[in-house]
Amino acid sequence: MRAIISAAALGVCICLGAGCENPLELDRGTEIEIGREGAAKLEAEYGVVDDPAMQQRLDAAGKRVAAASQEPDLPWTFKILKSDEINAVCLPGGFIYATEGMMRFAKNDDQLAGVMAHEVVHADHHHAKSAIEKAMTQSLLVELITRKSSKSLKQAAAIALDLDMRQGYREKEYEADHYGTLYAFRAGYRADGLRQLLALMHQDKGDPARITWLLQSHPPLSKRTQRLDEYIPTLTGRPVSPP
Numbered sequence: 001m002r003a004i005i006s007a008a009a010l011g012v013c014i015c016l017g018a019g020c021e022n023p024l025e026l027d028r029g030t031e032i033e034i035g036r037e038g039a040a041k042l043e044a045e046y047g048v049v050d051d052p053a054m055q056q057r058l059d060a061a062g063k064r065v066a067a068a069s070q071e072p073d074l075p076w077t078f079k080i081l082k083s084d085e086i087n088a089v090c091l092p093g094g095f096i097y098a099t100e101g102m103m104r105f106a107k108n109d110d111q112l113a114g115v116m117a118h119e120v121v122h123a124d125h126h127h128a129k130s131a132i133e134k135a136m137t138q139s140l141l142v143e144l145i146t147r148k149s150s151k152s153l154k155q156a157a158a159i160a161l162d163l164d165m166r167q168g169y170r171e172k173e174y175e176a177d178h179y180g181t182l183y184a185f186r187a188g189y190r191a192d193g194l195r196q197l198l199a200l201m202h203q204d205k206g207d208p209a210r211i212t213w214l215l216q217s218h219p220p221l222s223k224r225t226q227r228l229d230e231y232i233p234t235l236t237g238r239p240v241s242p243p
């Protein structure tokens with residue numbers, strides 16, 4: 001026996017009792033709202049770089065790979081965070097950020113498109129959504145039923161930020177590498193752009209502190225490039241060669 005309560009104001013459907021595979025399910029609009037809320041928080045924390053040329057470079061790569069994704073109609077936005085760390089962040093709904101450090105580190109547009117495409121996959125494969133749903137089920141169920149408040153949205157945004165900034169998507173990283181490589185290739189970039197960037201990060205001995213976060217939260221870079229070495233030839237028909 002199961003009961004379904006619809007908390008329409010918040011755009012979630014709550015299923016109670018046994019037999020509920022996914023007790024709390026976010027609809028598309030709410031997923032986007034959560035991303036927007038998290039994006040505002042992130043921008044307030046880091047600040048956004050105001051550099052038209054750098055922004056144009058990011059937009060060109062980001063929008064092109066997003067158009068080649070399975071959800072070209074998401075409200076895709078690409079912005080640059082004021083941080084020297086070499087990183088990129090994705091929030092639900094298509095709010096994607098590259099750090100200033102990443103913009104400088106990506107040596108060519110194939111590499112930049114590759115890393116943007118990786119982030120695009122986190123959004124269009126809804127990687128944060130199920131984790132948010134799981135976390136919210138426990139902490140917010142009572143509140144959702146009794147009081148449909150915007151506090152719930154804020155809490156969900158905090159979960160989404162924590163997932164991406166601190167934990168990473170862990171087991172979803174290989175999937176993001178795989179489809180990201182496909183999207184970049186479909187968009188007309190070299191298939192090995194992301195692979196090039198990961199290899200450069202692996203070699204980077206300049207300032208390891210700048211990529212500590214990524215190394216902690218993502219699978220080892222060598223494993224990721226190894227998997228791409230197997231996948232890329234299936235797209236291009238030839239083995240991966242040095243850039």
Ligand SMILES: [Zn+2]
Pocket residue numbers: 118119122169173176
């Ligand atoms: Zn990732």
